[in-house]
Each structure stands twice: as structure tokens, then as C-alpha cells.
Amino acid sequence: MGTTLKDLAGHLGISAAAVSMALNGKPGVSEQTREEVRRAAEELGYRPNRTGQALRLSRTNTIGVYFPSTVMEYSLYFAEIMRGIVAGFADTELSPLLLPSAGETGLVRDFPEVDGFVVVEPHSDDLGMFELLRSGRPTVCIDPPPASAEAPWGVVEADAPAATRDSLRHLVARGAARPGLLTIESVSEWSRTIEASYRDWCVEHGVDPAIIAITARQSNEEILELLERELGAPVPCDGLFVAGDAVAPRIAGLLRTIGRSPDGGFPLVSGVDSTMMEFHTPPISAIDLNPYGYGVHAARMMAVLLHESGRPAEPRIERLPAPLVVRGT
Template identity: 30%
Template structure:
């Protein structure tokens, strides 16, 4: 294995002292501009890069930000949302030569433990926090540690979290759910079930509350418009679909909290001999290639998820540069009607 070049190697090649190399590479006075230029050329020839761990220990920035996902690992490989989110985050960070340290853990306690370890080791300059909880210990912990953070998917109430030291970027799930329900109600649907994501997540709670409030406004009985929580996986999405369609007076429309569950639900309907949209309409919360290649193509909420990631990364870099905490709203998702939604048959 090739040995990484050190300051000692640079000093030997340039014919100067190690302290002169340190001054030159760290932009400190003590060497002439001619010597500084020669040292930097030698460092580039040798392929030298600063040791981020050593820089962090000296009080300088690590040049990295962190992202921890506390979700079942089996749900991440098939869901496009996080891939698009991370691609947007990485686009901004790469331009600023900032690394992204990424880790998947089992639960929120493990996530908090990672933050404590990263802070103690000075591994990251700040963190991007996803999946806000209804009872979330993370903002308080991050404030206590003094670790800069941006909450992705907060409530939109400045600063977007319980503690004023945490910024947030958010999308209006409430208005998006209202648009979906209004679309289905306008088609004539009165029995609608929402196959929701993980219970305890703030956006799950907001979508459920919005569904109830809009159903009440439209005069729909609570028993006919309801939500069922899952873990976001195709397995639980399919199981929930099978369960609600087997009930007396089954729904004529289903709203799924992601694309994977919507496609799984469409497959269950086909297996049960229930035509889509002839007897059952389907809406996916997040649009993806899956929604567009499935037959029939699925009506879905379209949003720039990569743009959401870019906004979050830009906000974290701004916080690291000294900007005050704030809440920034991303563009409102728009409903894209496709072949999977239509009026229910008169008999239903």
C-alpha cells in the first residue's frame, strides 16, 4: 500500500524546515511568498492533502457534515425519495468540497448516540436531520452539544423546531394532502383510505390530521376517510391494501405515502381482480419512474426532491458561515393526474 505523503516529505523535497511547510500550507506568516509558492507546488506534486482529523483536533473545521437515517434498513433500498434527496445534498456539498458522512441506524436512540460520538471526535462540522418526530429529542440534544443542524421536513414554524438554534427546510404536506383529497372528492369518491408511513413521524401526523380536517370540511364521515400506518415498505403496503380491501364497504380510493407502497397496492388490486381505476383509484405521494411505468400509470404528487436536498445543504452551509436559524419552505408538490384515478362506479 502506498504511503501517504507527510509534511516531512514535503520539507525534504523543498529543502526547508517542517515548520516552514506548516506555515506555508496553513496560510500563516513566517515564510516568503516565493518559498510559500515552492512548498505548495511540491505538496501538489506529491499529492499531499490535509489530515481532516488533525485539523479538527486543532480547532479547525473537519470539512464534513453528517446525515443519519434511523429507519429499517430494508425500506431504504427500494425507496427513491432518499436517493434523490442525497443526490441534491451531495450536489451542493461537492461544489464546496465538503464531504458527507452517512450512517444508517436502528432507532432514534442510536441516532442520538452517533451525534454524541461525532461531536466528541469532531468528525463533522454540522448535521442534516431527517424524519422529524412528534416527540423529538434531537433538537434539544444538538443545541446542548452546540452542533449546528438543519432539520429537513420541519413544521415550517420558525425556527422549525423546539429549540431556536436549529434551522429547518420544509414542504407544506397539509396543502398537498388537501389537493389530493379534493381531487378524489371531485371525482366522486367518498370512501378513501390513506396508507400512511411510520407512526411518530411529524409529516405522517400532519398528513393524517390534514386528511381528517379536509374530510370534515367536505362533510365526509370519519368512518369512511381514515389512515392506516405502515413502515413504508412494499410488504406492509401490500398487507395494508389487502386488509382494507377485504373489509365490508371497502374504499374506492387509496392514497399511499410513497411510490413503492402505491405500486405494491396496485399489484394487490390486480391479484384480487379489482380493476384500477374501474373500481379502485390510487394516488402515490411521491412521483418516480415506478409510477410512470406501472400500468395503469399512477396519479402522483410531483416535487423536486433533489431540489429539497439542495435547499437543505445550502441552509446548513449558511448556518456554518454564521447565518441565524430560520425556516425555509420548498416548492409545493403538485398533483399529476394519470390513469389510476377516475370516478367510482355508481354501485360503489
């Protein structure tokens, strides 16, 4: 196929070893030879064969990227993380390889040798994630894994408690006396943290918690019923923190049918921002989780961890800010 080290050596009349040392900046060749080798490599378009390198160095420069099987289908958020991961690795030697997520069996199927894993939103019901963490390979998680899993090498996470407090403060500022929480999944640490923070806030502010738990595949009718129940309570819920991706517009549409609107006395905050919130009519305030940034940071952290000597004593934790983007009047 392409030019090999041996081709290059033959062309120059020296040994392959010398060429290797020359190109890798190792001592053992004269500066003159090094320069000649560099020129010849350029001229013949030499690209080191990654497979040969991988075999020799037992290092593939490939990182497995694992997404939970369940959620990805509803989510624009994951596409953003993906973009971020690709961008983050683009600056490094590493390449992301997409792993098939494990269904109920919990077995991650066979895949090529990789140097580490990036696990996106480890969900407690995803057995494949446990398996990857158990492998002992360098692993960076985007959002913390459940406590029952092996500790990862690193974690990139959002400041969810602060985001929850900011959101509730905003809802109160917009006139809500009993802001509720609408959650969509409870298998992620992120949603567990938000729920805990919400309850803390309620205790602090003497508010009776109003938690509406739905699933992504529930029908509009069912959800509307749950909403009406909380809105018709003795002390009615009068604002919502919607902690799921792409759910807030759906809720806004349902509320409209019963005469409530984000700009008409029923404030709404989405826990996950996206262009959908920005371009909704009226625009919806949201927490900017910066999923793209998650991807970039996770990729970079992985590159750093692989360059270091070994596993850090404690998991490296990077907490990214998650500011509230206020929209509308």
C-alpha cells in the first residue's frame, strides 16, 4: 500500500532502524542524516503505519466511546456531546471509536483494541457501563457513574445543584410561589442530584415539593393529566423546572391547551438548553449544560491521563459551570 519505513530506508541506502530514529527524534543519527530522512519522507509521502506502531508499542491511540442504549434516541444533547468528543480528540493523537452499547445482556460486544474509554452519562440500568469500568482501563465519564460502579479515572460533570438553585430562584422571580420539578428519568446521577437539590431547596424555603415524574414515551394525554393534578392542588404548582432534554417545548404546548403559558404567569425553565429553547415561541429559559464542552473536556482529560504515568490516586473531577440562560420578558 503506502510507503513503508523499509521503502524509505532502501531509497536512502540506510537501515530502517536509522530512519525510525531519525523521524522520531531519537538520538543515534547525525543531524545531517536526520534532515535527509525528513526530506525523503516528505517527498515520498511516508505515513507511519498505525497498525505496525500499535503492535510494537501496544498502544492503539484509539478510545472507545460508549453511549447508553436507552436515551440517545430522544436527544439532541447527545449529538452535541459527540461533536465535542470528536473536536476534543482532533487536537490529539487519539481517535474515538464508537462502541455498540449493551442491551439487557450487559455484554459489550467485541471491538478492536482501545487504550481507554469515554463513557457518556453512565446510567445505573446500563450493564455495559459497569463492564467497561471493571475492565480497569483508563476511563473518563461524562457525568458521574453510580456509586455501585468501579471508580473511573476521571469525571466531567455539571454543577447541577447550582443550576437547580438558579432555576428555582428564576421561577420565583417570575412570580412562582410553588415551583415544581418535572423529571424524565431517574437512572442518571444528574437527575438524582437535581431531585435532591430541589428537595433541599424546598425545605429551606418552606415549600411543599411538587415532583412530576414522566417517561419519554408517555402520551401527551397522560402527561397532561399529571400536570392538571398538580395545577389543581390546594396550593397549586405555578411554575416548572423541566429536567430533561427537549421536553420543555412539549410541556409548553400542553400547558397552552389549558390556558397557561411561559409568558403568561406560568414560568418554565428547561434543565437542558438547545436551539429548540432559543427558537421556541416564546423563548424558554434554560440551563446551558454545554454538552459540546463536555465532549471536548472529556477528550482532553483522556489525552492527559494517558500521557501521565499511571492511574491517579483519586478520580480526577472537572466540574463545568452550567449557567442559566434567561429568555423572554
